[in-house]
Amino acid sequence: MPETSFPELPLFDLRLQPQDLEAVAETLRSGWLTMGPKTAAFEEAFAAHLGARHAITVSSCTAALHLAYLAAGVGPGDEVIVPSYTFAATAAAVVYCGGTPVFAEIISRERPSLDPDDVERRITPRTKAVCVVHFAGYAADADRLKTLCDERGIALIEDVAHAPSATLHGRKLGTWGLAGAFSFFSNKVFSVGEGGLLCTDSDEVAATVRSHRSHTMTSGTWDRHSGRTDTYDVTGLGYNYRLDEPRSALLLSRMGRLESEIERRRELTLRYRGLLKELDGVIVPFEDADVPGSSCYVLPIMLEQDGRQAEISSRLREQGIQTSIFYPSIHRFTAYRERFPGVSLPITELASRTELTLPFYPHMSHEDQDRVVASLAEALAS
Numbered sequence: 001m002p003e004t005s006f007p008e009l010p011l012f013d014l015r016l017q018p019q020d021l022e023a024v025a026e027t028l029r030s031g032w033l034t035m036g037p038k039t040a041a042f043e044e045a046f047a048a049h050l051g052a053r054h055a056i057t058v059s060s061c062t063a064a065l066h067l068a069y070l071a072a073g074v075g076p077g078d079e080v081i082v083p084s085y086t087f088a089a090t091a092a093a094v095v096y097c098g099g100t101p102v103f104a105e106i107i108s109r110e111r112p113s114l115d116p117d118d119v120e121r122r123i124t125p126r127t128k129a130v131c132v133v134h135f136a137g138y139a140a141d142a143d144r145l146k147t148l149c150d151e152r153g154i155a156l157i158e159d160v161a162h163a164p165s166a167t168l169h170g171r172k173l174g175t176w177g178l179a180g181a182f183s184f185f186s187n188k189v190f191s192v193g194e195g196g197l198l199c200t201d202s203d204e205v206a207a208t209v210r211s212h213r214s215h216t217m218t219s220g221t222w223d224r225h226s227g228r229t230d231t232y233d234v235t236g237l238g239y240n241y242r243l244d245e246p247r248s249a250l251l252l253s254r255m256g257r258l259e260s261e262i263e264r265r266r267e268l269t270l271r272y273r274g275l276l277k278e279l280d281g282v283i284v285p286f287e288d289a290d291v292p293g294s295s296c297y298v299l300p301i302m303l304e305q306d307g308r309q310a311e312i313s314s315r316l317r318e319q320g321i322q323t324s325i326f327y328p329s330i331h332r333f334t335a336y337r338e339r340f341p342g343v344s345l346p347i348t349e350l351a352s353r354t355e356l357t358l359p360f361y362p363h364m365s366h367e368d369q370d371r372v373v374a375s376l377a378e379a380l381a382s
């Protein structure tokens with residue numbers, strides 16, 4: 001087995017504060033661990049933060065996407081238009097519903113967001129929904145996609161895994177369509193290990209999601225513990241997609257710092273962008289002007305030259321610097337090639353072959369940023 005070696009500069013680094021640990025410890029001491037009052041309190045706070053009628057926690061963003069597609073009525077024979085330049089969950093959740101993901105292009109390597117023109121071209125009578133991903137925390141064209149979908153009676157779902165607190169025209173991402181799906185996975189902006197949330201303004205969608213996250217039971221364990229009822233019925237085929245109290249306590253505790261941590265991410269992103277602009281051979285996606293509305297989840301770059309991704313990544317690794325690829329194209333993965341053959345998306349494929357994600361976290365020092373960019377310059381010149 002190869003020896004384990006951790007990078008000096010990792011992609012992500014999470015620092016919790018003493019009050020976060022105390023909030024979790026208090027919940028553990030309380031003896032009530034499954035979904036209960038802390039979860040309800042977090043949902044209320046996050047709904048207010050988003051300006052959404054409902055915020056419903058679930059066990060992951062993947063679960064939120066699954067329930068969003070189900071609530072949009074996606075079933076066998078239906079199509080959902082999704083980017084391929086995203087994490088596999090965006091498309092996998094369509095398949096869970098028996099639907100077919102129809103992959104659409106990104107605009108360009110400079111703006112690797114879902115292309116509304118290509119979405120429009122791919123709409124058929126079987127299109128039930130479109131899912132837009134706000135890649136790296138930067139707003140995609142949710143406004144244009146909303147108009148496109150509304151005019152045709154198609155549901156717009158937002159995969160907001162990268163973009164808590166990000167905005168487009170002052171409106172929070174996640175609130176533009178029928179539902180928004182957030183992730184609290186360990187490497188995300190607002191992370192607690194595992195967890196997710198669906199927001200919606202639709203009372204009907206909210207009722208479906210609340211019911212399906214807990215087996216479509218008509219009452220929960222907390223309802224019975226607190227004496228509201230002694231029994232329950234099961235009204236459909238639901239799931240166990242519940243979040244638990246320790247994670248909700250951690251979310252509540254971290255929420256007070258969410259905006260300031262994102263602000264720090266923005267400052268560091270602009271600084272990184274300034275340094276990277278000096279390098280030949282590198283495209284830095286998105287404009288400086290996009291940064292203030294973004295949650296700046298990761299720092300993606302595209303190598304102008306095709307064919308150097310693996311070599312540059314391993315040169316940086318030798319310098320103790322971790323990089324990653326956000327993202328390999330979904331339609332090129334074995335499972336998707338076999339199931340949905342013949343997909344060709346040249347811009348997406350080029351982005352996947354040339355992208356590198358650099359180390360980035362809110363407490364990253366300027367020296368460490370300088371070190372990453374100097375090592376990248378050296379690798380590019382070699």
Ligand SMILES: Cc1ncc(COP(=O)(O)O)c(C=O)c1O
Pocket residue numbers: 059060061062063086087089090133159161162182183184185195196
């Ligand atoms: C764009 C995108 N969508 C969905 C997911 C799935 O999130 P989770 O791990 O919370 O299920 C991720 C997380 O990696 C993601 O990056």
